[in-house]
Amino acid sequence: MKIQLNKPFFITVALLIATATLAHYSAYWRMQDTGEGGKATAKKEPLYWVAPMDPNYKRDKPGKSPMGMDLIPVYEEAGGDEEIGTVTISPDVVNNLGVRTAPVTRGQMDVSVNTVGYVQYDEDRLIHIHPRVEGWVEKLYVKASGDPVQKGASLYALYSPTLVNAQEELLLALKRNNATLIEAAKERLASLQVPKSEINRLRKSGKVSQTITVTAPQSGVLDNLMAREGMFVKPGMEIMAIGQLExxxxxxxxxxxxxxxxxxxxxxxxxxxxxxxxxxxxxxxxxxxxxxxxxxxxxxxxxxxxxxxxxxxxxxxxxxxxxxPMDDTLLIPRQALIRTGSQSRVVLAKGEGRFKSVAVQVGNINDEQAEIILGLDEGDRIVTSAQFLIDSESSKTSDFRRMNHGSDDKAETMAPTSVWVGARLKSLMPEHRMLTLAHDAIDDWQWPAMTMNFTAAKNVDLQGLQSDMTLHVEITREGDNNYVISQIHRPDTVTDDMPMADGESSISHDVLEMDHNQHQSMTHDAAVLEL
The missing domain is CATH 2.40.30.170 (Efflux pump adaptor protein, beta barrel domain)
Incomplete structure (x- = not known):
């Protein structure tokens, strides 16, 4: 039977084919968009979960913290390394925390220095009393430190054979009526701290006084009274001092x-x-x-x-x-500064709810402002309240990013914690496990050849060691500045954990190759059994 095909039939078939083609490509595009959306969604999946009150408690799935609180997801920040340490806070949380910001300004800073002081005498008005001749204190008119004295008041009476002889010389000069000798005798008495009134009395009376009374050269209070009645004194001794309180x-x-x-x-x-x-x-x-x-x-x-x-x-x-005052100074409010034992920081407001804790170099600080030398620019906005919470979160985020960012250049170039080096034993104290070694240069630690004292670890055998013995030792760094001897290779022994020289590597080459071949054979047989 012959089927007659007309024009409407072809039109219908063509429309069906076109509709199927459009549906196919539409579904393909939807699948492609869904795949891209899935990738985008995958990128926003949490990296890990941490406890709200303990950032060191980290898990790879949701759960509860040791305190019974829900773990908080931590997401990968956009922007790469430039965003490390940046935290994003929603506007309602910013409002609840009471976050306030202030601009970094440049201007004049009034600086005052608060300190402590100690009151003491004005040393320009402090007079020390010393005897000019040796003798005995016959009479002391002042009794204790702190006693007030007036100018011209008697301090002490001194008996001195030297002063008696000087008075007799003046009387002898007066009897001879020799002006030159008289003037010389008067000058000697004055140089021996004899008051002028006593010299005039001697000229008038012609009688030698056995004691000479020393008077106060100024008014004030007595200080450092070092003499007592009957004490023998001589030149250079400090008897007392007189200070002024005005x-x-x-x-x-x-x-x-x-x-x-x-x-x-x-x-x-x-x-x-x-x-x-x-x-x-x-x-x-x-x-x-x-x-x-x-x-x-x-x-x-x-x-x-x-x-x-x-x-x-x-x-x-x-x-x-x-x-x-200091002019043209970069200033921030003092309350915005976060000071720790190792550095000073501020929380920088980057806009759109983003904050980052940055280190700054601080200059002078007064009651209200702090000078910033390095770390901020004029016009930056910083957080002046609730900055400690944001700084803690920023530091936590920065530390986690560093831990998950892989090894950086510093980690790759980090110096080893232990090195082997040749050394000569200078001395040994086995009871204290102390060794003095003259070791070769250590390039990994940038150490020159030198002689140092070391402590040997507990597992190191010190038996048989003698001075001037050549050794091959392993030095291990424990902490910042503590170095111990962890292993010792002696010339007559070989240890498996000692690094071998290049020539020694061929000894075990055949063994390694044999083990490797056996391992491959065993792996192949296991694979056949699994099949």
Missing amino acids: HIWVIGEVFERQASLVQVGDQVQMQLGYSPGREWQGQVDYVYPSLNTKTRTAQIRVHFHNPDGYLKPGMFAQMRIETA
Whole structure:
């Protein structure tokens, strides 16, 4: 039977073929888009899960922390290494944390130095009393340190054969009426600290005094009384000192890093902790040129008027020194600074909820601002509140990224923890497991050839070692600066764990090849059995 095909039939068939073709390619495109979306979704899968309160607790799947809290997923940050340490916080969390930011500005910084000081006598008005001749203290008119004295008051009476002879020389010169001898005798008495009034009395009375009374050269208070009645004294001995309380010095201690800020003439406010509400005004009188080697501080001297005598030598005071302001300084709010034992950091606000903790180099700091030397630019925005939480999260993210980023150049070039080196035994103390070795140069540690003391590990046998013996030792680094001898190869023994020279590698080559062939044969037989 013959089937007649008309034009509508062909049109219908063509439409069906076209529809099937479009459906095929549409499905293909959808599958391709789904695959790309799956890849994108795969990229956003968590890298690992960590405990909210303990970033060191890390797992490869969801679960509970030791404290019963849900683990938090950690995702791979976009942007590669440039985003390491950057954390993203949603706007509602930023609002709940109370995050506030402030700009990094450039301007003038008022710097003041807060320090402590010690009250002492004004040494320009402190007079020391020393005898000019040897003798005995017959009478002491002052009894204790701290007693007030007036100018011209008697201090002590001294009997001295030298003074008696000097008086007799003046009387002899007067009897001879020799002007030259008289003047010479008077000058000698004056040089021996005999008061002028005593010399005039001697000329008028013509009688020698067995004791000479020494008077106070100024008014003040007695300090360092070292003499007592009946004591034998001689030139060079300090008997006492007289200081004044109307003018006193305060010696301040300034840290080494702040010493360059303090200049002569800077204004100083001083307070005493046990005298609230009272303040003394003064200025820096002198900056000492050297530092105290024990405290690493520089000393400054401040002069204060003390008309009522309230300030006493030995008092402890708090001082505030107003130094010259610093111009054109990069400044941040002080509360934004995070200071640790090893570095200083701030949290940089990068916009769109992204934050990153960055290290900065800090200069001077006052009550409200901190000087930034390196690490920030003018116009940057930094976090001034809740920065400790963000810094902790940023540091945690940065540390995890470093752990999962693979070995970097520093890890590849890290020096080995142990090395073998030739050495000669200089001395040995077996009871303390101490060795003195003259070892060769160690290139891996950049050590030159030198003689050092080492401690031997507990598993190292020291029996049979003698001085001048040539050894091959393994030095192991434990910690930063602790090096121990972990192994010793002696000339007459061979150990399996000692590294072999190039010529020795051929000894075990056949054995290694045999083991390798046996391993391949065993692997092949196992594969056949599995099949």
